[in-house]
Amino acid sequence: MITNVGxxxxxxxxxxxxxxxxxxxLYTGVAGFVTMVPQAFQFLAGPLVDQWSIQRILVGTQLIQAAVVSLIPIAHILxxxxxELVLIVMPVLSALNQLVYPAQITALPRILDDEELVAANSAFSVAYQGFDMVANGIGGILIGLFGAVALFALDALTFGIAAIVFATVSIPPANTVTADDRPRDELTGADKLADVSTRPLAGDESGAARGSNPLVMDSGGSHIESENTNSYVARMREGMAVIRGTFLVPLLAGAVIANFxxxxxxAATPPYADALAVPGALNLIGAAGAYGILMASIAAGGFVGAxxxxxxxxxxxxxxxxxxxTLAGVLWSGALLANWLPLTALLFALAYIPIGILAVQVAAVVQSAPLAEMVGRVSSVHGSASASMVPIGSLAGGVVAGWLSPQVAMASLGIATFSLALYVLVNPDLREMRAPDRMTINL
Known part of the structure; x- marks a missing residue:
């Protein structure tokens, strides 16, 4: 939670x-692009997490992040x-984070019994989303009161505290005798989970059961089969072959549009917040505080939706x-027309509730519709194609906000949601989709 706040x-x-x-x-668009691009390569972290000490990864990344983020206040003082310095620091911090989350999830089966893992994963999910919501708002308010540079100094402190916390956690090493070498009835606790999570499903040597939940990854057990870039590309091709000609193709197209x-x-929210009408009572926090409140509202809506x-x-x-x-489009458009921070923030949050609900439902379809041995492949295609559009969209948002106006760039979400509603309505494959747990792909 501490590192998530950071x-x-x-x-x-x-x-x-x-x-x-x-x-x-335009520069905010570039900043968003360079920050989010490393997320597309998180799949490369699995083999590293498998080979290195988890505790050293967690402590080391926090210390390095603390040092890197300290460059901002030091540069300001000097x-x-x-x-340019900020645009260099951002992707470095983001790249380090791609090791942190797989390492945290890998650690869970080593320190918890299998009956505790569901509750632990749920707690992780709630903590991450909930603290995102709170930290976004607090961060914006702190910027308004003390300036952005002060926030980076505080950020360095949070990374340092996180390193101390991780250093005090005892994480057992991976078992030298794997679960495959012992009878099932001799396994207990985390070993049972490791046995299940590392045993490939029939026909899927790549760990297909991963799904689209970022908390359910190939790094979930104490023995992980390394996956190199070539095998990843091969799995992507197999996943595309599976979904070709099915309802998942138009569903994926919708996800691409939404994430773009x-x-x-x-990218457009900072300049939009700068031009947004703020009540006199909130003048103290300024445009930076308005930015933080808007970001917190969006996170809150997605959290409630989930x-x-x-x-x-x-x-x-x-x-x-x-x-x-349709509801999201109406609420988002109303928020932009309101042009008043309290009402705009409220409508942003309400608009993101149905978006959050549908995001979870689409992820459930991707997990439940394919055959069990194909889930990992299909999830890889869906996750990579949709997530890769966020940094590209950020770059486009910066261009549109600078060329036309921030309001036009912000309106893209309303246009996208209305377009998606119409897209589903006219596409019989999507319009007739049943409940997520009843969807199947007939091969």
Missing amino acids: DSFYFVGAMWLVYSLTNDP GFLTV SVGMIL IATNLVADCRLGRSMVVGY
């Missing part, structure tokens, strides 16, 4: 710092803080998508 602080702080240094939305628009608004997914779990997905995307 992550949120440096993202919010860097996006605003880049904008304040340049007053150019008088050579530039936007999300990238656009991430929790509320079970309320519509039995509804037909096609109908849910039409209604949900």
Whole structure:
């Protein structure tokens, strides 16, 4: 949780710092791009996590991040803080983070019994999303009160504290005798989970059961089969062959559109917040505080949506998508028309509730529709194709915000959600989709 707060602080702080240094939305788009691109390569972290000491990874990455993020306040004090330095620091921090999350999840089966893992993963999910929501808002307010550079100094402190916490946690090493070498009835606790999570399913030597949940990865056990880039590309090709000609193709196209628009608004939010009407009572926090509040509202809506997914779990997905995307488009458009921070923030949060619900439902379809041995391949295609559009969208959002206006770039999400609702309505494969747990692919 501490390191997650640090992550949120440096993202919010860097996006605003880049904008304040340049007053150019194009640079915020570039900042979002270079920050999010490393996420597309997180699959490369698995073999490293397998080979290195988890505790050393966790402690080392936090210490390095603390040192790297300290460059910003040091440069400010010495008088050579530039936007170029910020744009170098951001991807370095993001790249280090790609080791942190797989390492944390890999550690769980080693320190917990199998009956505790579901609760632990749930706690991780709630903690990450919940603290994102809180940290985004607090980060923006702190920027408004003390400036973005002060936030980076605080960020260095959070990484240092996280390193101390990780250093005090006892993480057993991977078993020298693997689960495959012992009878099932001799395994207990984490060893049982390791046996299950590392035993490839029939026909899938790449760990296909991973799914699309970032907390369920190939690094879930104490013995992980290394996956190099060539095998990853091969799995992507197999996944594309599986989904070709199925309803997952138009579903993936919708995810690509949605994530592209999300990238656009991430880049446009700083200049949009700078022009947003703020009540007199909130003048103290300024535009930076408004930015933080807007980011917290978006995170809060997605968080509530993820929790509320079970309320519509039995509804037909096609109908849910039409209604949900239409509702999100109406609320988002209303937020932009309101042009007043309290109402805009409220409507942003409400708009993201159906978006959060549908994101979870689509992920469930990707996990449940293919044959069990193909889930990993299909998830790789879906995850890579959709996630790769966020940094591209961020770059486009910066261009549009600078060329036209931040409001136009922000409107991209409303346009995208309305378009997705219409897209589902006119596409019979999507319109007739049943509840997520009843969807199957007939090969």
